Amino acid sequence: MEHSDNGFFNQYGGKYVAEVLRRPLDELEIAFESAMKDESFLQELKTIQRDYIGRETPLLYAEQASKILGGAQIYIKMEGLANTGAHKINNAIGQCLLAKRMGKKRIIAETGAGQHGLATAAACAKLGLDCTVYMGEVDVRRQQPNVAAMEIYGAKVHPVTSGSRTLKDAVNEAMRDWAANPDTTHYVLGSALGPAPFPDIVREFQSVIGKEVEKQAAERHLDIEALIACVGGGSNSIGFFSPFIDKKTPRLIGVEAGGIGSGIGENAARMTGSASRTGIMQGYKSRFLLDDDGQALPTRSISAGLDYCGIGPQLAALGKSGRIEFTVARDEEALNAVKFFAKNEGVLFALESAHAGAEAIRLAPTLPKEKAIIVNMSGRGDKDIFITCPVFRPAEWKQFLLSELKRLDNAQDIHDTEVMK
Numbered sequence: 001m002e003h004s005d006n007g008f009f010n011q012y013g014g015k016y017v018a019e020v021l022r023r024p025l026d027e028l029e030i031a032f033e034s035a036m037k038d039e040s041f042l043q044e045l046k047t048i049q050r051d052y053i054g055r056e057t058p059l060l061y062a063e064q065a066s067k068i069l070g071g072a073q074i075y076i077k078m079e080g081l082a083n084t085g086a087h088k089i090n091n092a093i094g095q096c097l098l099a100k101r102m103g104k105k106r107i108i109a110e111t112g113a114g115q116h117g118l119a120t121a122a123a124c125a126k127l128g129l130d131c132t133v134y135m136g137e138v139d140v141r142r143q144q145p146n147v148a149a150m151e152i153y154g155a156k157v158h159p160v161t162s163g164s165r166t167l168k169d170a171v172n173e174a175m176r177d178w179a180a181n182p183d184t185t186h187y188v189l190g191s192a193l194g195p196a197p198f199p200d201i202v203r204e205f206q207s208v209i210g211k212e213v214e215k216q217a218a219e220r221h222l223d224i225e226a227l228i229a230c231v232g233g234g235s236n237s238i239g240f241f242s243p244f245i246d247k248k249t250p251r252l253i254g255v256e257a258g259g260i261g262s263g264i265g266e267n268a269a270r271m272t273g274s275a276s277r278t279g280i281m282q283g284y285k286s287r288f289l290l291d292d293d294g295q296a297l298p299t300r301s302i303s304a305g306l307d308y309c310g311i312g313p314q315l316a317a318l319g320k321s322g323r324i325e326f327t328v329a330r331d332e333e334a335l336n337a338v339k340f341f342a343k344n345e346g347v348l349f350a351l352e353s354a355h356a357g358a359e360a361i362r363l364a365p366t367l368p369k370e371k372a373i374i375v376n377m378s379g380r381g382d383k384d385i386f387i388t389c390p391v392f393r394p395a396e397w398k399q400f401l402l403s404e405l406k407r408l409d410n411a412q413d414i415h416d417t418e419v420m421k
Ligand SMILES: *Cc1c(COP(=O)(O)O)cnc(C)c1O
Pocket: 086, 087, 088, 115, 116, 190, 191, 192, 230, 231, 232, 233, 234, 235, 236, 237, 305, 306, 350, 352, 353, 378, 379, 380
């Protein structure tokens, strides 16, 4: 089940959208299929992946971590070294290049925590495209560093004031914009979900991760027991797993956000949680965290990227079939994994990726030394300092923020500086 069957992955997927969105989705599907057969498009994609994103990303042998845990050898796929700091750029660049090929000069995107918006803004800057990012007003307020970065890349951030003013409202607003401007505009959806053909497109552009891993592991003759990835919408995991899906081995392990516990509203465990249900939302059928009336339930995770009530349809199908095993890691385990790999490998995991790291820490000691497990570090943790520092060093961090505020109040010179516009 490496590809969808007419937009479906067994019973999940589909294209449940208003009539006005059918034409742009159908056009996108045709354009995508033709681009993926066009040697010059594939060459252009390869060149920009190499020179702009910085591919291929390394496969790091975590030698000390493996020794300490005393079992299987741990390898880390270093997606966090991709330009802009995470795997999201793989999809953003791919879709923006596709939009250009379709003759579209305007890009829109939705963003929650701001990571996908940031990647799309950077890709648009690189490719000379106009960029508008829809973001819930609540998220705009709490994710200022990413909002600032998007604007520095030249994107317009459009605060969404409807509904709960968070990610799902931003998606609705982006869909509305696309329905109104299909001829000029491409909608870059950020994860392996949404209506067909997005799950296939996003997986394809992220599959570069898995293809590199396959080659890197073969060069080193690794006996891979398992691949481990964190699962938000599912883009880094499905791209990483993609070349292995139709094989029997290795084990594929998806790690969801366990948050602070197993109760409703305490996690984002769409596959293993007690409120996991099949539903249709935002254009696709999949597993969601829903109440008895089919309304989306609140979710919780220390990592903004895993904090979502839905999961990509292909992940849901592969979870049901048993090809992908799902587990959860709680906030505390993710924080411990950040510390463990920072201290023992000099690698700072993003909080999302640290959920996969936590599973590796649990699994490695149960396996023989000849086996390898590969963890996808989907992003690096620099972006998380506003979350990790208040946990790791609360008093010092508070003191720092207070002194920064004072510095801003006093620094007339900052206000007076003429910035080149
Ligand atoms: C957004 C994000 C994720 C979760 O999204 P997926 O689509 O599930 O990959 C994971 N890791 C990082 C670093 C992210 O920014």
